[in-house]
Amino acid sequence: MRWLAAGATAATLAILPGTAIAAIPPDASRGGETNVGRAGQTLYSNITYSGSTGNSGKSGKGFVAADNWTPPACWYEPRSPAEFQAYVEGFYNETVNYPGQHSYAKTAAGQFRDIYKDGKYKNYNLDKAGEGAFWVAVRNKDRENDPAASSCSKPAEWVPNGTPPPFSNPVTPAILAESAYSRIAIPSSTVTLAPADNTKVNLGTWAWLDPSRFKPVSVTATLNAGGTTLTATVTATPQSLRLKPGTKDATLHPASGECPLNGGAGTPFTPGSENQTPPCGVTYLRASGNGTYPLQASVTWTVSWTGTNNTAPTQLPPGTFEGEPQNVTVQEIQAVNR
Template identity: 60%
Template structure:
């Protein structure tokens, strides 16, 4: 949502047993594949030797309760972004309680940023009265009902070998901006920005007896749309914040999400006698 994106890559922990399974499985797949070139097999073998027989000795399985390997991960939504491959450190061991010595080591905030990108927001199509077909100089009421338009949350969590990190990102609608699709129109209020009501709704439904009232949120078209329609754009601004494990939390950039809908504006016909 919005114009902001989470990290392209990060580092996250993997238990010694899982790391061994991952490396050994990849090694077997490559060295036993006749289609793989010799340099690929050689490089895979050297990588495996580092953790099996070299620096770490059998993947540090004898220290499995004392720490984890930290490995780089690419954001699956940004694999075509060169930044996804800037987390280039080889897997490394971190003792429990120590801070990984790299930028973008997964934290509650990193998880919150990932959750931000997974928020699914409701359709912003507003309810209009008159519905989709209105008249020149007739105030058209617009609103969003609180029952179908409410805050949305996504939780991201990581639980590896006793390391529990989580974050919940929540988006709450705060305002609706109406853009009539033509300069020949007025908005209510004049800014076109309809704020959230105390009951979390936006605008107010039209009801019988309100025909001569000015809507708290709406549009008045000053010219007919002729044989076509105007493209009314409704954009919601969402206030986004997060809370995470260990009491962490904060704000994330506001998000905006909008859609357009067709509005037909007709002339009011009158007959002189």
């Protein structure tokens, strides 16, 4: 979060660090990830991800959760006294040494530092290492520009071991699972068609997915900070394939346009099945003329998770991945009169 912005009052700045701090300075030895810029530090969660993750920590393009569900934007995580000291001192040094930084920003950074160094807390509670942790507000990197990411607004607090954190949304395995949801890499929903290049009017066109690619995929989220270790594994399983033929002059198979996968990925065409109705596919009723029809396929995936203290799969909202349109040429069947 960038919060040493020009124009803010010194009093406001004195509050902001305590209400929005979220992790540790940039290098890995300090235990967190930040983005330092002229306006301050953008602060993120300490959760790490492994498994079938997408590029840049985001799910495959077009994966949309049902009912407009979104993962949480922020929560609270523990930091050991040493980790928290590294954050505060790093923030303070960044602020006071930044070229052209306003004096009120430096004053605010000093006031914030004093709370944990020489004020309410003494020397960051380093003498209490192993007895508890500082709990700090963090944000989901995937939603850093969402206004909801600023809703975790309580100052960092020391919490002794065995005492519940005084926040409404401290990190839990469920939060880890929800944060991992958007990082699942979903394969493209391109279907194989038969006939492959040109189909004919009133001829059933078979559609199926590559079974080697459409199988369950998983992402594991792990938090290891402040003496706390939590994990959650999110698994997405392909459930059904839906076809949109790109024209109203078509009959879908089945009529709903939704083909259950039932552990597979549709039924591949086999020679000799030309006159059969495809179990999953489309019959075009009108030629495409000089153009093509944009057939579009989407796959619905069920999503569940297991993790720390949760061995039975717990459902998350299903998601749908919609592939790019595939151009289909449809020709009239030519008959010869003798």
